[in-house]
Amino acid sequence: MSALQFSREELINVYRTMRTIRRFEERVMQEMGTGDIPGNTHLYAGQEASAVGVCLQLRDDDYISSTHRGHGHSIAKGVDIDGMMAELFGRASGTCGGKGGSQHIADLRKGMLGANGIVAAGAPITCGAALSAKLLGTGQVAVAFAGDGAMNEGVMSESFNLAKIWMLPIIFVIEDNGFGEATANAHVSAGSFTRRAESYDIPTIEVDGTDIFSVYAAAGEAVERARAGGGPTMLHVHVPRYYGHYSGDPDTYRTPEEKAAMRRERDCLTNFRQRVKEVSLVEMAELDTVDEAVEAEIDRAVSAARAAPFPPLAALTTDVYVKYL
């Protein structure tokens, strides 16, 4: 698939979203160093084309669920980055009022059902969202993002089975970055991910996750099937993970040469620039302007987050229930 199917404006928007995710993550990594972001976080840098390519095929009211590495999916689904940055800083103005943090960012207004601290836990929840869509007749579809590590959790297989027997409008997007935390996927995974899904008669598509256009095409086929009542699809998306498992991971299990090559050869942003250049739809200078605008937006988000108050202490015990006593 080529860049030609998009308008100039669409291409710029696609680039802007990918660039926003990249710079959001790089900036978060930098801010972690100041000590102002509590705890740790899992960065999505390198995988941007997967989230953006898939979410580009979705309606505003479609559902997604995410993983511990969830910032990219949230941004791609339209969650406000000011709120997200404030959430990472643990502030009251955060997406979840500062009570969720990086691993629990959710925004139901955007159909974002939550990042998740438990590997593969989003898969059955997303089946439930797809069941709601099906029974309420809304025409919505649901996307469960998961990593290669999630494929070895039993609930993933259970979710494949449930999605197929109930013919749910769902797409499982397996973002395979080659590592479950610090362990190479090849060391811990038997067989093939696509064959696992195919054994449930779920159609699969294997995709290069550094090529937004391939992801977009594959997601389009899957979303169309889901919306038409054709049931689940599984996308196996191969992506690079630029950072270690989490922000504090020195990532010594990969060699410096490997990591340099990964960034050089597997960069969805470079790839995108190359592809649009070939069709002469967008000037590189225009993309540079986007870069500057993104930079300013992220600066603003960080400044606002840092200036925002922490949640009031009373928030400690609110929102546990809708109504308890």
Added chain:
Amino acid sequence: MAQKSFRQALNEALHFEMGRDPRVIMMGEDLTGGAGANGVKDAWGGPFGVTRGLLDAFGPERIRDTPISEAAFIGAAAGAALTGLRPIAEIMFVDFAGVCLDQIMNQAAKFRYMFGGRAKTPLVIRATYGAGSRSGSQHTQALYPIFTHIPGLKVVIPSTPYDAKGLLLQAIRDDDPVIFLEHKMLYDTVGEVPDGAYTIPFGEARVARDGKDVLIVAIGRMVQVAEEAARKLAAEGISACIIDPRTTSPLDEDTLLEFTETIGRVVIVDEANPRCSVAADISALLADKCFDALKAPIKLVTAPHAPVPYAPNLEDAYIPSADAVAKAATSIIKR
């Protein structure tokens, strides 16, 4: 008022609420029994006959027989609750929560809090619990302490047919995740149950028997045991009051404290294992908040710190008995 079984009371609540609210759906293993086979439909009406007739009334889209796959369907129920449905999911035996606890404990219970109050999860998880059916260690536990411990969950344990219906209707209409535990040895018990709909608020204990000499706090099936103990005590001239908290989360602390203040002697009877139990929790509450009103130590009559055994004589010895409760009461009155 009509006499109905505990089972029928639950069945009426399910029929009523599914008829009233099209967003209510049910999912679980063998809710009907016979799905996909050529013989009788609704062959089981649920493993204990609680869901009989719902398939005919509401059809297979809303009454969903699931694979034996609790992690998937409890998770799906949680996700459906988050996105506009009001699912009732059934875990056939609460012991099976072991394979889907993540979806209950880390997901459904915490959505609202983690999402900053911007979500609600109107989910009911029904499950059978309790010993007495000669079913060994994995189909018999009283695991409500585990759920009671988890903020975000509500835990309901009815002891009578009347309460079963009213509490289940409340559970389905509630906007928070509710664990609704049905003691399998109570299904055939009979009591007065109105034909119409009514709800019983959570966090309101029931005074099951008035009395002045000793307060017996009992949950679920243990209310029957407490009542039998009270009859034995009455024969000895001791007047026992019985309080059934009905929900362990929220817990009606006010009623427990008020009666403890008045009576001053307390026995807590609990079918769960004793460590970190509801009995231990209530005992701590009373010791903390009304120590000065206590005329004697609080006595706990519980199952031992052991799994539920299979051999009938051992299982009978496992379950707190009326004799043990009466003996505990007598020991703190005659000291």
